[in-house]
Amino acid sequence: MLEYSDILRMLSSLVIVIVLIYSIYYAITKFGRGVLPGQKGIIQIIDLKYLGKNRGLAVVKANGRYYFVSFDEKNLSIIEKWEKLEGESSREENEKDSDST
Numbered sequence: 001m002l003e004y005s006d007i008l009r010m011l012s013s014l015v016i017v018i019v020l021i022y023s024i025y026y027a028i029t030k031f032g033r034g035v036l037p038g039q040k041g042i043i044q045i046i047d048l049k050y051l052g053k054n055r056g057l058a059v060v061k062a063n064g065r066y067y068f069v070s071f072d073e074k075n076l077s078i079i080e081k082w083e084k085l086e087g088e089s090s091r092e093e094n095e096k097d098s099d100s101t
Contacts, residue, residue, distance in 0.1 A: 046085075059085075 050056040
């Protein structure tokens with residue numbers, strides 16, 4: 001049967017492991033910019049469509065500009081560049097309104 005000291009040791013080990021996992025997650029999200037998917041960084045993939053094996057189209061935001069690119073196994077081609085996407089100003093206003101409430 002488990003004694004009090006064994007239970008205490010097991011719970012303290014569990015707490016240490018949980019704190020360690022949270023610390024690693026915090027360090028990655030704070031200092032490892034772009035390591036985890038979905039994080040906000042300098043480069044963001046807005047939309048991605050595959051056309052076949054290792055071929056597709058993507059809309060990418062990089063350094064505040066938008067690029068429509070095509071890619072395959074060996075090439076990456078910029079098809080078009082934009083300063084803003086259609087409806088972007090209204091989307092930004094909606095995000096600001098939701099952040100302020």
